[in-house]
Amino acid sequence: MTRKIALLLIIGVLFLPFLPLLVWSFAEGWYFPQLVPQWTMQNWSTLLTTSAKVGQGFWQSLVIAAISTGLALLVGLPAGRALGLSDFPGKGAVKLFLLLPIIVSPLATLMGIQFILIRLGLSGTIMGVVLVHLLSTIPYMTLVLSSVYANFDSDYEIQARSLGASSVQVLQQITLPLIAPGVVVGALFAFLISWNEFLLTFFVGSGRVFTLPMVLFTSLQSGNTGLTAAIAITSLLPALIFLLFSSRALDNNTAIGGLGNV
Amino acid sequence: MSVTSTNRSFWHRAWHRTALSRYWPTYLRLLPAVAVVAVLFGGGLLLAFGQSIGLIGITNDGALSLAAYRQVLSSRSFWQSLNLSLYIAIVATTLSTVLSVGLAMLLQRAGRWASFACQLTLPIPHLVGIAGILLLLSPSGLISRVLLSLGAIASDQDFPLLVNDRHSVGVLIHFVWKEVPFMTLILLAVLKGIRPELGMQARALGAKPWQCFWHVTLPLLKPGIISASLIVFGFVFGSFEVPFLLGATAPKTLPVLVYQAFTDVDLNQRTVAIALGLILSFTSLSLIAIYLWLGSGKPFRRDMDRSAK
Numbered sequence: 001m002t003r004k005i006a007l008l009l010i011i012g013v014l015f016l017p018f019l020p021l022l023v024w025s026f027a028e029g030w031y032f033p034q035l036v037p038q039w040t041m042q043n044w045s046t047l048l049t050t051s052a053k054v055g056q057g058f059w060q061s062l063v064i065a066a067i068s069t070g071l072a073l074l075v076g077l078p079a080g081r082a083l084g085l086s087d088f089p090g091k092g093a094v095k096l097f098l099l100l101p102i103i104v105s106p107l108a109t110l111m112g113i114q115f116i117l118i119r120l121g122l123s124g125t126i127m128g129v130v131l132v133h134l135l136s137t138i139p140y141m142t143l144v145l146s147s148v149y150a151n152f153d154s155d156y157e158i159q160a161r162s163l164g165a166s167s168v169q170v171l172q173q174i175t176l177p178l179i180a181p182g183v184v185v186g187a188l189f190a191f192l193i194s195w196n197e198f199l200l201t202f203f204v205g206s207g208r209v210f211t212l213p214m215v216l217f218t219s220l221q222s223g224n225t226g227l228t229a230a231i232a233i234t235s236l237l238p239a240l241i242f243l244l245f246s247s248r249a250l251d252n253n254t255a256i257g258g259l260g261n262v
Numbered sequence: 263m264s265v266t267s268t269n270r271s272f273w274h275r276a277w278h279r280t281a282l283s284r285y286w287p288t289y290l291r292l293l294p295a296v297a298v299v300a301v302l303f304g305g306g307l308l309l310a311f312g313q314s315i316g317l318i319g320i321t322n323d324g325a326l327s328l329a330a331y332r333q334v335l336s337s338r339s340f341w342q343s344l345n346l347s348l349y350i351a352i353v354a355t356t357l358s359t360v361l362s363v364g365l366a367m368l369l370q371r372a373g374r375w376a377s378f379a380c381q382l383t384l385p386i387p388h389l390v391g392i393a394g395i396l397l398l399l400s401p402s403g404l405i406s407r408v409l410l411s412l413g414a415i416a417s418d419q420d421f422p423l424l425v426n427d428r429h430s431v432g433v434l435i436h437f438v439w440k441e442v443p444f445m446t447l448i449l450l451a452v453l454k455g456i457r458p459e460l461g462m463q464a465r466a467l468g469a470k471p472w473q474c475f476w477h478v479t480l481p482l483l484k485p486g487i488i489s490a491s492l493i494v495f496g497f498v499f500g501s502f503e504v505p506f507l508l509g510a511t512a513p514k515t516l517p518v519l520v521y522q523a524f525t526d527v528d529l530n531q532r533t534v535a536i537a538l539g540l541i542l543s544f545t546s547l548s549l550i551a552i553y554l555w556l557g558s559g560k561p562f563r564r565d566m567d568r569s570a571k
Contacts, residue, residue: 033418078290078292088281101303102496104496105546110306113305115318131302134302196386235389
C-alpha cells in the first residue's frame, strides 16, 4: 500500500510541470496571484496563423526527423547485427566509439562541421541539419538494434537457406518480420531524438532552418507565455504517439536493455 | 621463384592470423556506422582543432597560434564556468542515479501501468520541460500562487527563488525530472534480466532484505548503472538550453560560455569559442575515461567476458 502511494506521488510530481503549460495555453493574461485564469482560445488560433511559424516548424521538424531516422536505420541495421550477433576483437571499443557523439558535448564538433558546411553550401539547409542529427540518432539506433539482434536466433536464417530460400527471401520473410518490433522501437527513439533536438539545429541551422524546438526557444524568450505554452504542447504530439505505441513496444525490454549495456 | 612462394605463404599465414581475416564480414557491417561517426564526429573535432590553433579559419592568416587557449585558460570566468558545469553534472547525475535505483526497485513489483506512467517525461523535449518548470516554480508560478491562496506566503517575495538562481536549483530539478525516468527505464530492463533465484537464495541463507539488495541486486545492476549514469553525465555536462534558460545569468556553464563567444560580434571570439568547446569535450572525455576505469576495471572487455561464460 505504501508502495502504491509512493508511486502515485512520484507520478504526480512527474506530471506537475505539464499542468501550468496546459492552463496557460487556454489563459488570457493570467496575472499573479490569480489561481484560475480567464479562459480563451486566442493562443491556439494565433498558433495556426503563419506569423507564429508553427506550421512551417512542424513541417521542417517532420522532414528532418524522418530523413535522419531513415539514414540512421540504414547504417544502424548492419551495425546492430554485427554488435548483437557476433563477438570480435575490439567490440567494446567500437561500442564506446559509436556512443561518443552522445556522451561527449557536440559543441566543438559542431563548430568544426559548420566550417565545412559553409563551404559546401549546406549551412542553414535542411540537408546540413539532417547530417548533424545523425550524430545523435546513429548511436541510439545502433545500441537499440544491437540488443534486438542479440535476442534474434540466426538459426532460423540458416534453416531457411538450407531449405532453398535466397538471401533476399530470407531477409524479407525471416529476418525482417522477426526483428520488426525492435526496429520500430529504435526508429521511434531516433525520430523523437531528432524531433526534440535543439542545440545541433541551433548551431548548424544558422537561423534559417526553423524546426519546432527553434520556434519554441524563440517564443520562450519573447515573453508571450500563452502562445509559448500552446507551442510547447503542440511539440508534444509525436511524444504522445510514441507513448501510445510504447505502451506495447517499450515492454520490449530487449530493445531498451541495449542502452544499459554500453 | 622459391623466394616469392615462401614470401606469399608467409603473408598468407600472417593474414590468416589477423582478426580481420576471420571477422571481416562483421567489420564490414560496422563500417557504415563507424565511418559516418568518424567523419562527422572525428572530422568535426579535427576541423575544430585546426581552427582553434589558427591553422584554418576565416579571420586568421594560417599561422600557428595558441592565443585562444591562452586567453581561455587565463580568464576567471572560464574557471568559474568549469566549476559550475562540474557541480551541476555531478550533483544531477548522482541524484538521478540514486533516485532511479530506488524507483526501479519500487517499480519492479508494481503493475505495468506504473512503469508506463513513470516513462512519461522520457519522450518530452527539454525545452517543453524548461517551459513547464519555469511556469511552475518561478516566483509568480503555479506553486507560488497555490501557496499564496493557502496563506502560506504573504507575497511572491516570500517564495524561494528556485529558477535562475545562484545554486542552479531549477537546472538540477529539471535534469532530475527528465533523467530519472530515462535511467529507471534502463535499470528496469537490466533488473528484469536478473534471475530472481539469486535473491531468494540469499534470503533463504538468512540475508536481510537490505543485505540482499546491497550484496546481490546492486552488484548485478552495476553495469546498467554505469552505462546509464555515463550517458546522463555526458549529456548534462554538455547541455546548453537548460542552464541557458533555467540557470543564473552569472556564472554561466561552459556550453553557455561557448555559445556566447560563438555569437559574439567580434569574429576573433570564434576561435576562443572553439578552443572552449574543445576543452569542454576533452574534459568530459577524460572524466568518462576515469569513471569507466574506476567503475568496471576492464570496461572494454565486458562483452567478451560475458560471451565467454
